[in-house]
Amino acid sequence: MTTSPILVTGGTGTLGRHVVPLLREAGRDVRVLSRHGHAAGDGVRYVVGDLLEDEGVEAAVAGVETVLHLAGGAKGDDRATANLVRAARQAGVRHLVYISVIGADRLPLGYFRAKRDAELAVADSGIPWTTLRAAQFHDLALKTAAAMAKLPVVPSPGGLRWQPVDSRDVAARLVELALDRPAGLVPDLAGPTVYGLGELARGYLRSRGKRRPLLPVRLPGKVGRAYRAGDNLTLKGAETGHRTWEAFLAERSGAPGA
Numbered sequence: 001m002t003t004s005p006i007l008v009t010g011g012t013g014t015l016g017r018h019v020v021p022l023l024r025e026a027g028r029d030v031r032v033l034s035r036h037g038h039a040a041g042d043g044v045r046y047v048v049g050d051l052l053e054d055e056g057v058e059a060a061v062a063g064v065e066t067v068l069h070l071a072g073g074a075k076g077d078d079r080a081t082a083n084l085v086r087a088a089r090q091a092g093v094r095h096l097v098y099i100s101v102i103g104a105d106r107l108p109l110g111y112f113r114a115k116r117d118a119e120l121a122v123a124d125s126g127i128p129w130t131t132l133r134a135a136q137f138h139d140l141a142l143k144t145a146a147a148m149a150k151l152p153v154v155p156s157p158g159g160l161r162w163q164p165v166d167s168r169d170v171a172a173r174l175v176e177l178a179l180d181r182p183a184g185l186v187p188d189l190a191g192p193t194v195y196g197l198g199e200l201a202r203g204y205l206r207s208r209g210k211r212r213p214l215l216p217v218r219l220p221g222k223v224g225r226a227y228r229a230g231d232n233l234t235l236k237g238a239e240t241g242h243r244t245w246e247a248f249l250a251e252r253s254g255a256p257g258a
């Protein structure tokens with residue numbers, strides 16, 4: 001039984017905050033890379049570093065066999081991942097687990113392209129790896145719906161669908177994968193139901209007792225075409241999380257900012 005800590009990049013984020021306690025429940029010590037200092041506690045230590053600036057990364061991976069790479073942002077996941085991969089290879093890491101997004105190989109948008117380049121950096125790293133592509137999290141669907149609902153008329157882009165998944169279901173799957181053998185690209189993980197974006201907004205409005213008119217709009221250009229073609233979805237062959245959008249909305253009812 002190995003005793004080295006598991007490094008979680010992004011361990012302070014929406015997804016990472018669910019992953020860290022599951023690793024602790026599995027009896028593993030955890031090291032978290034964060035741009036900010038945090039007090040250690042309950043088997044979790046924090047290393048200050050920045051993947052984009054390539055600072056503190058060597059110290060973060062030192063003595064680690066398994067890395068769960070969950071850090072990410074709107075931009076630069078390709079560069080951040082390349083920096084992590086370089087340090088992890090030098091440190092002799094034996095399993096690199098990466099969270100990507102469904103459609104990384106298809107959607108003509110900067111975020112998805114960066115995720116694809118990051119996937120390739122992981123697959124070409126020479127380190128045994130596992131990559132899971134997940135659908136948009138309920139947390140993001142909630143933020144999106146809440147922002148849309150601030151408008152007097154809610155835009156409803158025709159043909160744009162999401163299959164949001166609960167970040168707790170993604171966390172559980174990632175921990176299972178991290179504690180198992182490297183498996184390469186595993187089946188995608190999506191939520192139990194496909195919704196039009198307008199339906200997501202309507203569900204949100206209903207759960208908050210609000211009413212707004214929906215205005216059908218058409219997303220233009222190649223991005224619109226890709227979404228209408230469902231390039232952001234995996235309708236066949238995906239695994240599905242069991243927590244529903246409706247249950248998530250009910251849980252978050254009344255939460256600040258929700």
Ligand SMILES: NC(=O)c1ccc[n+]([C@@H]2O[C@H](COP(=O)([O-])OP(=O)(O)OC[C@H]3O[C@@H](n4cnc5c(N)ncnc54)[C@H](OP(=O)(O)O)[C@@H]3O)[C@@H](O)[C@H]2O)c1
Pocket residue numbers: 009010011012013014015016033034035036049050051052053069070071072073080099100101102134135136137138140
């Ligand atoms: N949200 C979604 O719907 C969705 C769907 C599919 C895949 N994903 C992927 O899942 C991952 C986690 O998403 P999330 O929603 O949990 O993100 P999040 O809540 O925005 O958290 C981002 C995390 O990344 C860390 N981070 C950001 N920039 C960093 C840098 N330069 N150096 C080191 N750490 C950095 C942050 O740590 P500190 O602030 O502590 O430094 C934080 O822990 C991302 O890779 C994302 O692309 C997300």
